[in-house]
Amino acid sequence: MKRIKTICAIFVMACLCFAMCACGNSNNPENVNSDSNTTNLVAESGTSQSDTKKDTDSSDNNKSEPVSDNKNESQPSENTEKTGTDTLVVYFSATGTTKSVAEKIAGVTGADIYEIVPMELYTEADLNWHDSDSRTTHEQDDKSIRPGIASDKLSLDGYTTIYVGYPIWWGEEPRIMDTFVENYDFSGKTMIPFCTSGGSGIGSSGDNLRENAGSGNWIEGARLNANVSELELQDWINSLK
Numbered sequence: 001m002k003r004i005k006t007i008c009a010i011f012v013m014a015c016l017c018f019a020m021c022a023c024g025n026s027n028n029p030e031n032v033n034s035d036s037n038t039t040n041l042v043a044e045s046g047t048s049q050s051d052t053k054k055d056t057d058s059s060d061n062n063k064s065e066p067v068s069d070n071k072n073e074s075q076p077s078e079n080t081e082k083t084g085t086d087t088l089v090v091y092f093s094a095t096g097t098t099k100s101v102a103e104k105i106a107g108v109t110g111a112d113i114y115e116i117v118p119m120e121l122y123t124e125a126d127l128n129w130h131d132s133d134s135r136t137t138h139e140q141d142d143k144s145i146r147p148g149i150a151s152d153k154l155s156l157d158g159y160t161t162i163y164v165g166y167p168i169w170w171g172e173e174p175r176i177m178d179t180f181v182e183n184y185d186f187s188g189k190t191m192i193p194f195c196t197s198g199g200s201g202i203g204s205s206g207d208n209l210r211e212n213a214g215s216g217n218w219i220e221g222a223r224l225n226a227n228v229s230e231l232e233l234q235d236w237i238n239s240l241k
Contacts, residue, residue, distance in 0.1 A: 086158060087111035091165035092176055094122045097226045098196045102165045105194070108233050111163070116180055119148035129170070140170040147176040154184070161190045162216075164209065168197035168223070173205035178212045186216025192240060193221030 089111045091102035099115070106113040126135035139145045156162070166177045173195070191213070193206040202223045210218035222236060 082112055082158060083110075085110055085112055086160045087163070088156070088159045088161070089113045089163045089165065090116065090154075090180070091163075092116040092118075092167075092174060092180070093165075094127060094167060094174075098165050098167050100226065101194070101196055101224050101228060102163070104228065104230060104233055105163055105165075105237075108230050109163075109237065111161075112159075114154055115151060116176060117150045118176055119150045136169055136174075139175045140172065143175070143178075145175045146179040146182070147174075149176065149179055149183075156184060156186070156189065159189060161192065162186070164191060164193045164221075166193075166195055166205070168195050168200045168203065168205065171200055171203050173208055177205075177209060181209050181213035184213070186213055189216045191216040191218040193218070195221065195223050196226055197223055 087109050089102050089106045089109070091098050091113070093099035093102070093115070102113060105111065122136065125131070128134045129137065131137060139147065164177070164181075166173050191210070193202065193209055195202050195205060200223070202221050206218060206221045210216070219240065224233070224236070
């Protein structure tokens with residue numbers, strides 16, 4: 001009987017020890033669930049998981065707007081700014097050759113310069129003289145055609161000498177030159193035609209312009225090489241006097 005009491009006492013003491021250990025372990029901070037700790041840190045920072053998914057490469061914001069570069073739209077020239085000279089160089093140039101010569105003449109003579117700009121610029125296809133259906137072929141075949149001019153209206157007041165430059169197309173002046181001379185009064189002006197070409201001379205183009213203009217003192221012009229020097233130009237100009 002005494003032995004049974006002893007065993008029961010040991011059993012009760014063991015239960016009490018176990019209960020005390022269990023209570024102590026439940027208060028240990030190291031046993032906090034790691035997932036719960038992560039959730040608490042996110043909440044404290046004020047940032048949710050979905051907020052961290054941002055577009056870091058917003059390519060649409062880096063796209064530049066397309067630049068318009070319509071080369072077929074002619075740009076009218078500004079009115080010629082007079083410098084007090086009595087000499088003017090007027091020219092039409094489809095490829096830049098006549099322009100280069102005109103600028104050299106203006107440099108040698110100290111003249112003002114005026115470019116004849118067409119309403120519709122000439123493309124490479126338009127200038128194809130091998131094509132019987134090209135724009136320039138049709139224009140040169142029909143002497144009544146008068147292409148429009150986009151340049152501002154020109155004032156001839158104060159000018160006494162006017163050089164008129166153009167390329168030779170199909171042995172004659174481009175029809176846009178006829179448009180130009182028919183729209184101005186050249187009375188009292190000395191008109192000096194000059195042209196550029198791959199080999200053809202000035203031909204009847206000067207006479208055609210004189211007849212279509214109906215005014216002005218038109219003298220015989222000349223064909224000038226694209227690479228003509230200033231000295232050669234000066235010699236030619238002196239010969240006109």
